[in-house]
Amino acid sequence: MDSKFLNLEQEKRDRILNAALAEFAQRGYKQASTNQIVKDAGISKGALFHYFKNKKDLYLSLYDHFIDLFLTQMQEQLDWTEKDIFIRNRKLASIKIELFHRYPEIFNFLNSVLTEDAREIQKALQVRRETFLSQNYKEMMADIDPSPFREGVDVDKAVDVITWSLEGFSYRQQAKVKGRKLDEIDLEEVLDELDDYIEVLKQSFYQ
Numbered sequence: 699m700d701s702k703f704l705n706l707e708q709e710k711r712d713r714i715l716n717a718a719l720a721e722f723a724q725r726g727y728k729q730a731s732t733n734q735i736v737k738d739a740g741i742s743k744g745a746l747f748h749y750f751k752n753k754k755d756l757y758l759s760l761y762d763h764f765i766d767l768f769l770t771q772m773q774e775q776l777d778w779t780e781k782d783i784f785i786r787n788r789k790l791a792s793i794k795i796e797l798f799h800r801y802p803e804i805f806n807f808l809n810s811v812l813t814e815d816a817r818e819i820q821k822a823l824q825v826r827r828e829t830f831l832s833q834n835y836k837e838m839m840a841d842i843d844p845s846p847f848r849e850g851v852d853v854d855k856a857v858d859v860i861t862w863s864l865e866g867f868s869y870r871q872q873a874k875v876k877g878r879k880l881d882e883i884d885l886e887e888v889l890d891e892l893d894d895y896i897e898v899l900k901q902s903f904y905q
Contacts, residue, residue, distance in 0.1 A: 699759045703749035714739045718760050719803035727816040764804055781843035784896045787864050794868055846904045856903045867895055
């Protein structure tokens, strides 16, 4: 991401990022309007294109920035010596909650990228998606401890089911708290509910 943009004060930078996230997440690349982005961000169009060359550069820079941010938070906050899949996923959930409250459309945007088919950015996105999925996200669960799983359980498939279930929980929580301020949300209550679902999954797969 352009150094001129990164040198902006955080409030203004986040305002632009959130406006772009929302527009691309809700309308997709082709239908997204830079006019709407600058309106929501409270800046001029000239200012936007001072930081980004064009709409394509903005979109790809947005993707790169938030993937890097997500991975950096994972690397810094996850205890990689802890091999239990549920403990690791619980911490991952708390990281996602923190990011979601700062950037409410972050995961809607990242998920929309998976099905984005605009020809202008298709090739560049394909390379980025493959790198993220093959080299980063899958590696996060590659070293989990298989010993707690019940005998006869296909651990690889169980990991997929656990991951999908907890991602589904995350999406539902995002929908429930959308539009609410952070101080209006009981994060401990969210994590307590997550623990209830983790317990159900443990009973399904663990000894």
